[in-house]
Amino acid sequence: MLAVTTLLPGNLDGALQREAKVTLFDYNVLAMLSEAEDRSLPMSELASRTYSSLSRLSHVVKKLELRGWVKRSPCAEDARVTMATLTEEGYSAIEQLAPAHVESVRDAVFDGLDHKDVADLERLGKKIVQRLEPSSWVLREPRINS
Amino acid sequence: MLAVTTLLPGNLDGALQREAKVTLFDYNVLAMLSEAEDRSLPMSELASRTYSSLSRLSHVVKKLELRGWVKRSPCAEDARVTMATLTEEGYSAIEQLAPAHVESVRDAVFDGLDHKDVADLERLGKKIVQRLEPSSWVLREPRINS
DNA sequence: GCCACATACTTGACGATTCAACTTTTCCTC
DNA sequence: GAGGAAAAGTTGAATCGTCAAGTATGTGGC
Numbered sequence: 241m242l243a244v245t246t247l248l249p250g251n252l253d254g255a256l257q258r259e260a261k262v263t264l265f266d267y268n269v270l271a272m273l274s275e276a277e278d279r280s281l282p283m284s285e286l287a288s289r290t291y292s293s294l295s296r297l298s299h300v301v302k303k304l305e306l307r308g309w310v311k312r313s314p315c316a317e318d319a320r321v322t323m324a325t326l327t328e329e330g331y332s333a334i335e336q337l338a339p340a341h342v343e344s345v346r347d348a349v350f351d352g353l354d355h356k357d358v359a360d361l362e363r364l365g366k367k368i369v370q371r372l373e374p375s376s377w378v379l380r381e382p383r384i385n386s
Numbered sequence: 387m388l389a390v391t392t393l394l395p396g397n398l399d400g401a402l403q404r405e406a407k408v409t410l411f412d413y414n415v416l417a418m419l420s421e422a423e424d425r426s427l428p429m430s431e432l433a434s435r436t437y438s439s440l441s442r443l444s445h446v447v448k449k450l451e452l453r454g455w456v457k458r459s460p461c462a463e464d465a466r467v468t469m470a471t472l473t474e475e476g477y478s479a480i481e482q483l484a485p486a487h488v489e490s491v492r493d494a495v496f497d498g499l500d501h502k503d504v505a506d507l508e509r510l511g512k513k514i515v516q517r518l519e520p521s522s523w524v525l526r527e528p529r530i531n532s
Numbered sequence: 533g534c535c536a537c538a539t540a541c542t543t544g545a546c547g548a549t550t551c552a553a554c555t556t557t558t559c560c561t562c
Numbered sequence: 563g564a565g566g567a568a569a570a571g572t573t574g575a576a577t578c579g580t581c582a583a584g585t586a587t588g589t590g591g592c
Contacts, residue, residue, distance in 0.1 A: 241394070241495070241507070241511060242414065242437070243437060243511065243515045243518075243519070243522055243524050244391070244511050244514050244515060244518075245390070245391045245394055245395050246395075246437040246438075247437055247514075247515065247518040247519055247522075248387070248391055248514065248518065249391050249392075250437070251518055257550090263577095263578080265578090265579095268388065282540085283540070283541065284539085284540060284541080291388070291389060291392040291393055291396070292392075292579095293579090293580075293581095294540070294541060294542085295541085295542080295543085295579085295580070295581080295582095296578090296579060296580075297541095298541065298542055298543080299542090299543090299578080299579080300578090300579095302542090303578095318539095318540085318587080318588075319540095319586080319587055319588085320539065320540045320541070320586070320587045320588065321539090321540060321541080321587095322540075322541065322542095347517070348514070348517055348518055349387070349514055349517070351517070352513050352514065352516060352517045353510070353513060353514075357509075357510060357513065360506045360510060361387070361510050363503075364499070364503060364506060364507050364510070365387060365389065365390050367498050367499060367503065368390050368393075368394065368494070368495055368498065368499075369389045369390060369393065370498060371493070371494055371495070371497070371498045372389075372390075372393040372394065372397055372494055373389070373393055376389055376393075378389050403580090409547095409548080411548090411549095428570085429570070429571065430569080430570060430571080438549095439549085439550075439551095440570070440571060440572085441549085441550070441551080441552095441571085441572080441573085442548085442549060442550075443571095444571065444572055444573085445548080445549075445572090445573090446548085446549095448572090449547095449548095464557080464558075464569095464570085465556075465557055465558085465570095466556065466557045466558065466569065466570045466571070467557095467569095467570060467571080468570080468571065468572095533592105534591100534592095535590105535591090535592095536589100536590090536591090537588105537589085537590085537591105538587100538588080538589075538590100539586100539587080539588070539589095540585100540586085540587080540588095541584105541585085541586085541587100542583105542584085542585080542586105543582105543583085543584080543585100544581105544582095544583090544584105545580100545581090545582095545583105546579100546580085546581085546582105547578100547579085547580080547581100548577100548578080548579075548580090549576100549577080549578070549579090550575100550576085550577075550578090551574100551575090551576085551577095552573105552574095552575090552576105553572105553573085553574090553575105554571100554572085554573080554574105555570100555571085555572080555573100556569100556570085556571085556572105557568105557569085557570080557571105558567105558568085558569075558570095559566100559567085559568075559569090560565100560566090560567080560568090561564100561565090561566090561567100562563100562564095562565095
């Protein structure tokens with residue numbers, strides 16, 4: 241497990257880094273925003289979807305904002321929350337990055353597994369996440385179009 | 387998978403950090419040394435067993451040396467290699483840490499899985515490592531006393 | 533309607549990690 | 563046996579992540 245949890249992020253991160261000076265975590269932030277309604281999420285929601293602390297996210301979003309990929313704005317209903325929104329540039333950025341990243345993931349993981357393996361992987365992954373973060377969104381997800 | 391590879395190391399690392407100001411990676415370095423012959427390994431071998439770069443390992447071993455847990459010495463046969471050796475203090479340190487860490491791992495992973503799950507986990511883990519680092523020691527290990 | 537507590541977020545400092553450069557020693561080839 | 567490539571480490575700078583502290587806003591009890 242140590243091998244997997246060390247090598248896999250390292251591998252994916254390395255590929256993204258070489259490709260575009262972007263971290264796996266950066267990528268994931270952009271990805272979550274790109275899939276969200278209005279390409280926007282409150283910081284705390286984004287933190288929980290990326291499994292990160294608010295602090296870490298705050299630093300990273302600042303960096304991404306400097307690159308012009310994300311912007312932050314206050315929320316009308318609750319003055320405590322900050323909304324992070326993907327900009328057009330941010331959207332094109334992730335659109336460009338996605339194919340190579342998907343390919344990396346396939347390469348590193350899925351090309352070596354058959355259908356049963358993938359099903360097992362999902363089952364086991366969920367069981368483990370269940371213990372670590374029972375409230376994680378991956379455990380909800382009823383998959384609308386299945 | 388992202389959830390697992392993020393939450394699991396985070397969880398274990400956090401526990402060790404709180405317990406003893408030690409990283410999961412530090413722990414792993416100590417553990418690998420403690421299981422090695424003479425509690426010693428060449429830096430490069432240690433790096434490969436901990437899935438780290440030589441650079442990362444070098445920094446960490448320097449830190450552990452400062453704590454008095456590890457010492458480094460040149461190797462007679464090959465003047466390029468330096469040997470990392472666990473000191474007595476280092477050994478007691480990991481002896482003290484181990485029970486709590488094992489408990490964390492059980493808690494986070496194995497308590498939620500049955501026997502079949504564990505077998506599947508091993509199979510999948512190996513398949514993935516196979517693609518990422520075919521030379522990894524976890525794939526050899528014929529388990530002498532099984 | 534005020535006090536305490538919880539939530540949402542930011543910041544700065546510190547420690548960890550990566551990256552690129554460099555040194556030293558060994559191995560290979562001619 | 564000289565020259566060049568590869569292997570083993572180390573180092574310093576830059577980036578990343580974590581932690582503790584701080585601010586501002588909301589919420590619930592009395």
